[in-house]
Amino acid sequence: VTLPRTELLARVLAALPESRRGDFCIACGAPGVDREEAGGEENFRCRACGVASPRAFHFDGKARHWLEGGELLHESAGAVVRRDGRTLLFLRRRFPLLWTIPAGHVEEGADPEAEMRREVEEETGLVVARARRLFSGERVVLEDPCRRGADWHLWNVYEAEAEGTPRLSDESRVVGWFDGAEVRDLARRGALIRPVAAIFRGMGLVP
Numbered sequence: 079v080t081l082p083r084t085e086l087l088a089r090v091l092a093a094l095p096e097s098r099r100g101d102f103c104i105a106c107g108a109p110g111v112d113r114e115e116a117g118g119e120e121n122f123r124c125r126a127c128g129v130a131s132p133r134a135f136h137f138d139g140k141a142r143h144w145l146e147g148g149e150l151l152h153e154s155a156g157a158v159v160r161r162d163g164r165t166l167l168f169l170r171r172r173f174p175l176l177w178t179i180p181a182g183h184v185e186e187g188a189d190p191e192a193e194m195r196r197e198v199e200e201e202t203g204l205v206v207a208r209a210r211r212l213f214s215g216e217r218v219v220l221e222d223p224c225r226r227g228a229d230w231h232l233w234n235v236y237e238a239e240a241e242g243t244p245r246l247s248d249e250s251r252v253v254g255w256f257d258g259a260e261v262r263d264l265a266r267r268g269a270l271i272r273p274v275a276a277i278f279r280g281m282g283l284v285p
């Protein structure tokens with residue numbers, strides 16, 4: 079039985095304890111999933127229905143989440159880090175397995191710019207020297223299915239300069255600087271995560 083997503087979400091959020099911590103199946107909404115890793119791929123298997131998915135509704139008690147129009151929203155902060163006309167990208171190790179910019183979920187009460195700086199350092203080893211907010215004054219809600227179950231994210235996006243040499247993290251398989259033609263090629267091949275493609279279009283980096 080597949081529930082309509084709004085009904086599924088209402089059920090999941092109603093079952094969320096006061097600690098706001100818990101894991102629920104992305105398919106049936108039942109509490110309790112087991113993380114499985116095989117061949118470098120991560121799945122969450124439901125203890126109730128048995129479905130294994132690279133996604134689960136995961137609540138850690140810290141990340142901001144809310145319902146809007148029946149949909150679950152998370153807040154993200156990320157940076158388009160640029161150097162000598164090139165853009166920093168990495169290939170994700172976990173869902174979605176595509177190229178992305180350093181970004182992560184914003185915790186309740188946290189400053190998005192501080193969260194962005196932390197993510198850049200954690201995911202690439204670079205230290206942000208200068209940053210300016212992109213799309214200032216706009217509410218940037220992008221379709222962006224994440225491994226923690228939300229399909230939509232409110233994005234805080236910065237353009238940044240950062241110091242250091244990019245290194246791999248437990249989130250990335252490959253990291254590097256991409257020139258304009260390489261970025262356009264990744265976009266054309268559908269190899270960028272959806273919100274990053276939208277952000278790059280907004281910046282005029284890709285058509």
Ligand SMILES: [Zn+2]
Nearest residue numbers: 103106124127
């Ligand atoms: Zn299930």
Ligand SMILES: [Zn+2]
Nearest residue numbers: 152224226228
């Ligand atoms: Zn999310």
